[in-house]
Amino acid sequence: MAEQQGGSSSSCYDVAVIGAGIEGSATAWYLSKHCGQNVALLDQFSLNHTRGSSHGPTRITRYLYPQKFYVDMMLTAYPMWDELAQDSSRTLVRKTGGMSIIRNNDPELLQMKDTLHQLNIKHSLLTPDDINHRYPGLRYGPGWTGVFDPETGVLAADECRSAFQSECTKHGGALLPNSRVRGIRPGHDAVTLTLDDGGTVQCRRLVITAGPWSKNILAELGVQLPLTVERINVCYWSARKPGLYSRSSGFPVFIHHTGKTHYYGLPIDEYPGLLKLCPHHGKPISSPDHRDTSRDLTGVDGVSEFVKEHCPHLEAKPSILETCVYTVTPDKHPVLDRHPVWKNIAFGAGFSGHGFKLAPVVGQILSQLVLNRPSKYELAPFRADRFTARHYQPEQQAKL
Template structure:
């Protein structure tokens, strides 16, 4: 196949991270190609679905600091995309054992960044949060700035703006080969392209793509059951009744977070999920039938959410690509500095897409990154491996 075109940068993977990377490059007048293996829009990866939680409540302050700019960039995208509504402020109710490190660290982060936060005593909780039982020993606080991101709408908006800025999107083109060098050559199922730099944001397919440039990272793909539960009394947990998003930081049912969003996308159904799933591969996800996460949710909801039918009414699926420490990979290839990797978003990357895209675009252009990238460098995995030997 002959070379189709030369670009300043090629971005592989049109999920939220790749799309924002391409958008930031196009804003800098770089000739950019965004490649996607599936026909858009699709529901095979990690960026589909109607909603995500947006929050500053993090136990690591570096994410909370990045979120300050993310809110600004999400608002900017809303304005650029003809005032499309991408975010709804609902607040985020954080519950968890008061002595647990993560709960205390979230509290400290919110206080240090002066995020408007309401701390609820047990009496205040029962007054202000109906139809939820706060577990013994659990504390509760509300990040009032948090809310719901409209995910499908957001992905469509950023891709639309990239296109308006002169960016090129080619979907239905699976990458078959990558030849790194001063000029990177990318072959797809139908064409060949060249660019001065390459950004790989391939989500659950990252391992396959990274092997083509000689990299191996400790990434694990998980299939997550995205569950919707029926309100016994319609509207009890509805967004219009000011029911917030929530995050349960550890519970007696399971060690991982449980998170939920108010009923809105499906009438009479509230979205509640367990922040972990079963190991799979991206092409085999529909063969994964483990429901142990649903069992945990059923027990938790029966105990803490008496207004819900504790049997899921709808179960969809999503993929998480996990790193060992649940922090992202944002880095340059150790040999080819013009090959940039964004991977391992570990089920909490969507909200951070605007800043992640900005950082990956900066790396691809050889610019000084806007944030300290030491928590996201690949070298940390080698360090852990040496420590274990």
């Protein structure tokens, strides 16, 4: 994989992408392969760093959403993941089947069933007895329904990100790790990025996918987004009967809906004998740069209670705790939009812990936005101005 260290005053690209997490890497891939653009993909750290939201061995992919616009996106995302896997000769998706387990009286259950029926997504409904019989590692009593999707699976997260980056370079893209942007000078025909090392990157168009750093970068460009960065505890639980929770035995991905938050689990794969089972929420932090300055166990006690009630063959306390960060919007939907003044600048932010699976389509949408091309997707749920009628403050200077 070709990499360059930093930029220079002579660097000029059709499009620069700030942030080489999964969304930025997917955008650089789509721009280079499908749009024929000369792309630079920049990151302030190394390409394989663990400071953001895209690192690690596994993520979930699924059709199981109550919102039609997400399922529409996943109908395109699955074949795009297959395209990337074939082009890069990597195994990126392992289908395990999976289910959302929801209270019978939860309105989200009816909405999910209606969406799956409307879009003709193959699925089945499981009673508590069905769940307990099919998956003896789980235990559910009356009042629950499992919505089973055979296409649910596990994405090899690090491999996915690396595949996007390597395929980008095959189509002429440049990877610029360790290139921290400290200044952005926008213009309608060109954008200049000033780097910490004193170099500059010139581009005609710019995409910002900076994860938990997005809020500050966009604010310096006059775009105020209500983004919150949360520190997430990633938990691994020792199984007394590992075979009940293994992918080889047919154990699925599952998402337990509590009404207030979700817990999600993946078949044993990353660590021998340990099930990945995590809260889908965390504690807000002031800065992603200070993620690990304190030890916080937000969400872990809730998962422990879930384990005691619903996972009879797991230990009650996690064996391993790791951390990552979510960048969260008030409605938990991401922002995919263009700058209100500088139409050659697009941005994606606030994926709220469920954007990884959507990455190929996010890359397509952001590419279409920054190139001013039409999109077939329903983008109203992702507009920046859904939060406030005035989200641009022109008096602010575009300096970082």
